[in-house]
Amino acid sequence: MNLLTIGSVAYDSIKTPFxxxxxxxxxxxxYCSLAAxxxxxxxxxxxxxxxxxxxxxxILAGKNIDLTGLQKIAGKTFAWGGEYSFDMNSRTTLFTxxxxxxxxxxxxxxxxxxAEYVFLGNIHPALQLEVxxxxxxxxxxxxxxxxxxxxxxxxxxxxxxAKIDILIINDSEAxxxxxxxxxxxxxxxxxxxxxxxxxxxxxxxxxxYGLLLFSQNLSLRVHPKQSxxxxxxxxxxxLTPRNDIQVFNLPGYPLKDVIDPTGAGDSFAGGFMGYLAxxxxxxxxxxxxxxxxxxxLASFCVEKLGTERLQNLADGDIEARMKDFKHLTHFEL
Amino acid sequence: MNLLTIGSVAYDSIKTPFxxxxxxxxxxxxYCSLAAxxxxxxxxxxxxxxxxxxxxxxILAGKNIDLTGLQKIAGKTFAWGGEYSFDMNSRTTLFTxxxxxxxxxxxxxxxxxxAEYVFLGNIHPALQLEVxxxxxxxxxxxxxxxxxxxxxxxxxxxxxxAKIDILIINDSEAxxxxxxxxxxxxxxxxxxxxxxxxxxxxxxxxxxYGLLLFSQNLSLRVHPKQSxxxxxxxxxxxLTPRNDIQVFNLPGYPLKDVIDPTGAGDSFAGGFMGYLAxxxxxxxxxxxxxxxxxxxLASFCVEKLGTERLQNLADGDIEARMKDFKHLTHFEL
Numbered sequence: 001m002n003l004l005t006i007g008s009v010a011y012d013s014i015k016t017p018f019x020x021x022x023x024x025x026x027x028x029x030x031y032c033s034l035a036a037x038x039x040x041x042x043x044x045x046x047x048x049x050x051x052x053x054x055x056x057x058x059i060l061a062g063k064n065i066d067l068t069g070l071q072k073i074a075g076k077t078f079a080w081g082g083e084y085s086f087d088m089n090s091r092t093t094l095f096t097x098x099x100x101x102x103x104x105x106x107x108x109x110x111x112x113x114x115a116e117y118v119f120l121g122n123i124h125p126a127l128q129l130e131v132x133x134x135x136x137x138x139x140x141x142x143x144x145x146x147x148x149x150x151x152x153x154x155x156x157x158x159x160x161x162a163k164i165d166i167l168i169i170n171d172s173e174a175x176x177x178x179x180x181x182x183x184x185x186x187x188x189x190x191x192x193x194x195x196x197x198x199x200x201x202x203x204x205x206x207x208x209y210g211l212l213l214f215s216q217n218l219s220l221r222v223h224p225k226q227s228x229x230x231x232x233x234x235x236x237x238x239l240t241p242r243n244d245i246q247v248f249n250l251p252g253y254p255l256k257d258v259i260d261p262t263g264a265g266d267s268f269a270g271g272f273m274g275y276l277a278x279x280x281x282x283x284x285x286x287x288x289x290x291x292x293x294x295x296x297l298a299s300f301c302v303e304k305l306g307t308e309r310l311q312n313l314a315d316g317d318i319e320a321r322m323k324d325f326k327h328l329t330h331f332e333l
Numbered sequence: 334m335n336l337l338t339i340g341s342v343a344y345d346s347i348k349t350p351f352x353x354x355x356x357x358x359x360x361x362x363x364y365c366s367l368a369a370x371x372x373x374x375x376x377x378x379x380x381x382x383x384x385x386x387x388x389x390x391x392i393l394a395g396k397n398i399d400l401t402g403l404q405k406i407a408g409k410t411f412a413w414g415g416e417y418s419f420d421m422n423s424r425t426t427l428f429t430x431x432x433x434x435x436x437x438x439x440x441x442x443x444x445x446x447x448a449e450y451v452f453l454g455n456i457h458p459a460l461q462l463e464v465x466x467x468x469x470x471x472x473x474x475x476x477x478x479x480x481x482x483x484x485x486x487x488x489x490x491x492x493x494x495a496k497i498d499i500l501i502i503n504d505s506e507a508x509x510x511x512x513x514x515x516x517x518x519x520x521x522x523x524x525x526x527x528x529x530x531x532x533x534x535x536x537x538x539x540x541x542y543g544l545l546l547f548s549q550n551l552s553l554r555v556h557p558k559q560s561x562x563x564x565x566x567x568x569x570x571x572l573t574p575r576n577d578i579q580v581f582n583l584p585g586y587p588l589k590d591v592i593d594p595t596g597a598g599d600s601f602a603g604g605f606m607g608y609l610a611x612x613x614x615x616x617x618x619x620x621x622x623x624x625x626x627x628x629x630l631a632s633f634c635v636e637k638l639g640t641e642r643l644q645n646l647a648d649g650d651i652e653a654r655m656k657d658f659k660h661l662t663h664f665e666l
Contacts, residue, residue, distance in 0.1 A: 087514055181420060184589045209542040212587070249584040249661050254545070256517045288664040322666055328582050329662045331621040333655055 002041055002066075003277040004112055005032050005270070006131050007121025008101060009046040009070065012306060013081040013094070018259050024306040025056045027078060028121040028144070031263035034310040035270030035297040036119075037063040038318055040277040042270070043112060045069035045131065049077040049100045059311060069112055075100040088258050089207070108134045117277040119269055120164065122146050125156040132163055140199060140282055142166040142273050144265070147173050158193060165199040168269055174204045184247070187214040199282055203272070203291065205265060210251035213291050215284065250291050251328060253299035253321070260305045264298040267310060271297030289322075296321040335374055335399075336610040337445055338365050338603070339464050340454025341434060342379045342403065345639060346414040346427070351592050357639040358389045360411060361454040361477070364596035367643040368603030368630040369452075370396040371651055373610040375603070376445060378402035378464065382410040382433045392644060402445055408433040421591050422540070441467045450610040452602055453497065455479050458489040465496055473532060473615055475499040475606050477598070480506050491526060498532040501602055507537045517580070520547040532615055536605070536624065538598060543584040546624050548617065583624050584661060586632035586654070593638045597631040600643060604630030622655075629654040 012026030033042040043066035052072060061067055078101040081094035106127065108115075116139035120128040128143060141164040149157050150173065161167065167190065171183060177193075178186035187202055191214060194200050201215040272294030279286050296318050303309045345359030366375040376399035385405060394400055411434040414427035439460065441448075449472040453461040461476060474497040482490050483506065494500065500523065504516060510526075511519035520535055524547060527533050534548040605627030612619050629651050636642045 182589060184587050206542070209539070210584075247587050247661065248664070249587070250664075251543075251582040251584060254517050254580050254582070256515060285665055289666060292664060292666070326664070326666055328580060329664075331581070331583075331625060331659070331662075332618055333622060333625070333659055 002043060002115060003036055003117040003119065003273055004043050004045060004115035005029055005119045005121060006045045006106060007032060007123060008078050009044065009048050010078040010080050012262060014260055014262050014306060015083040016260050017086050019305055021306045025059060026080065026263065026306060028266040030307060031266035031301065031310065032119060032121060032270035033065045034063055034307055035267040036274030037065055038313060039274035041066060042274065043069050045106050045108065045112065047071040047073060047100050047104045049073065049075040052077050068109060073100050084261065088261055106131050117273060119273045125149050125153050125160045129156065129160040132160065140165050140276060142168060142269065144168050144269055147176050150176050161193045163195055165195055165197065166201045167194055168203045170205045183212060201287060208252045211291060213248040213287060215246055215287065248288050250295055253295060255299060258302045261302050263307065264301050267301035268294040268298040292322050292325050295325065335376060335448060336369055336450040336452065336606055337376050337378060337448035338362055338452045338454060339378045339439060340365060340456060341411050342377065342381050343411040343413050345595060347593060347595050347639060348416040349593050350419050352638055354639045358392060359413065359596065359639060361599045363640060364599035364634065365452060365454060365603035366398045367396055367640055368600040369607030370398055371646060372607035374399060375607065376402050378439050378441065378445065380404040380406060380433050380437045382406065382408040385410050401442060406433050421594055439464050450606060452606045458482050458486050458493045462489065462493040465493065473498050473609060475501060475602065477501050477602055480509050483509050494526045496528055498528055498530065499534045500527055501536045503538045516545060534620060541585045544624060546581040546620060548579055548620065581621050583628055586628060588632060591635045594635050596640065597634050600634035601627040601631040625655050625658045628658065
């Protein structure tokens with residue numbers, strides 16, 4: 001299956017204690033599609049200025065990314081500058097120049113309107129909705145957003161959330177959107193905001209601590225279902241529904257050196273959506289695997305500056321790291 | 334196997350947004366031994382004053398805890414008061430009255446000197462060492478400590494660390510002890526401070542995020558070992574030793590309501606050490622299971638005020654929750 005991803009293609013200037021890059025290929029759609037390219041053929045819908053270098057176009061095209069939806073118009077490409085302190089948790093945005101992105105109105109081609117797997121990157125929710133309205137029958141729609149839109153465009157955000165299947169946000173955003181500190185309770189509140197179906201799922205990212213996946217349709221639940229016969233055999237052990245949550249936890253990959261956290265979240269989304277598009281399987285088992293795939297891509301992303309590592313993964317790297325996650329988490333009882 | 338646990342038996346006064354208790358049975362040795370009692374017969378080495386109530390003694394004795402090492406002397410029992418804010422992460426200590434604990438000099442009985450599994454709770458490292466020196470051939474020694482001793486008695490702490498097998502500390506303590514922010518690097522530094530053997534292990538607790546278990550002898554490693562034949566068959570995929578860390582991650586149990594976090598760390602230690610003492614197995618697989626057992630006990634502990642929940646676990650509760658951890662973390666690839 002193909003994957004359509006809407007977001008930004010940008011020039012990033014990144015300073016970290018370990019090095020810096022200037023005007024390097026960046027933006028949510030770049031990271032997301034590079035990560036997804038290891039599983040599927042992603043198409044980017046985005047806009048760049050006439051300063052966008054052929055070399056950067058070649059990087060994306062070289063990873064078999066469909067660039068027919070990448071508009072090139074007069075003006076400058078979206079530019080972002082950021083600086084990380086030593087602990088890599090706090091980032092200072094040095095500048096944000098929207099440039100050609102400011103007036104971006106995505107119009108999908110006939111081909112792209114047929115998209116089955118769609119990822120709406122973190123842009124204005126009204127734009128996300130405008131894109132989604134052009135796609136008559138998507139199979140699965142994922143969405144990323146941020147606290148800025150919760151504060152500035154909550155109405156639009158709620159409109160688009162009601163039409164998407166999987167929301168990917170971080171823990172502070174989940175708390176802000178739900179107005180609830182406890183993430184289990186927050187997950188219940190937010191899940192109810194999404195389109196209700198077999199496919200409804202929520203991923204809450206927790207930075208270095210990994211993620212929680214919530215879905216009403218995961219077969220696993222913290223208190224697993226009991227059969228009637230089990231309950232009849234041992235009524236005292238019957239579980240109450242009070243803790244009836246379906247949740248899966250995946251830790252962050254333990255890295256000795258994080259070089260540049262930029263794009264980790266977008267790489268996760270790309271790996272996650274790409275994996276689902278490749279397998280064309282949105283069963284609970286596949287959702288969990290997709291979380292592992294996304295986390296693997298995010299862990300590679302931060303190992304080098306900018307998109308460098310995502311451009312150069314070798315055969316077997318991803319598979320090996322996905323197995324690493326199993327070594328990290330599994331135990332026998 | 335029996336388990337000897339040294340620590341405090343105290344009267345706790347706890348205020349939380351959900352309720353409060355006054356002069357309730359508490360202290361590290363109480364939480365630890367109550368948790369351990371579901372797996373082994375723990376013996377407490379501690380001191381109480383003549384105000385220590387028969388009813389509280391009965392609570393401990395009723396869980397088959399060996400109290401022959403619990404000295405009762407003239408004076409008042411160690412008393413602690415604390416208050417939690419709504420987010421349960423910040424705690425204010427209202428008072429600490431050491432009382433009879435101030436001059437506590439643990440002297441072990443001949444029976445207790447034969448202890449095989451020993452847990453040295455969080456007391457002055459010089460005292461921990463004094464206890465350990467009375468036990469000629471322990472099979473496994475675990476230790477808890479805190480940042481206070483790193484600042485006030487680092488020399489003593491390093492002396493006792495060099496004689497113990499398993500250190501259980503939290504992430505900020507690990508960073509302070511190692512002077513290293515990255516936990517993977519910190520784990521390497523701290524592990525080298527411990528007694529070096531097959532049994533050397535380090536557990537870094539991360540609050541609601543769970544824990545990391547490090548050991549040179551876990552069979553799992555982030556980059557798993559490859560056999561000579563595997564490398565010969567596919568030399569390009571040979572793993573480098575750069576990431577040669579052996580680590581296991583266990584998340585925290587997702588709780589909708591945390592009523593009182595007091596004693597969670599001690600309950601973890603009790604469940605962990607108790608499980609090892611029961612199985613008398615310190616293989617990597619058993620260490621991981623013991624982490625699950627400890628985390629299960631800690632998750633029960635916080636469900637009610639004080640030690641209430643630990644006093645009243647039903648048959649099957651712990652086993653069911655240990656299985657829950659598997660549902661929470663496992664996936665197929």
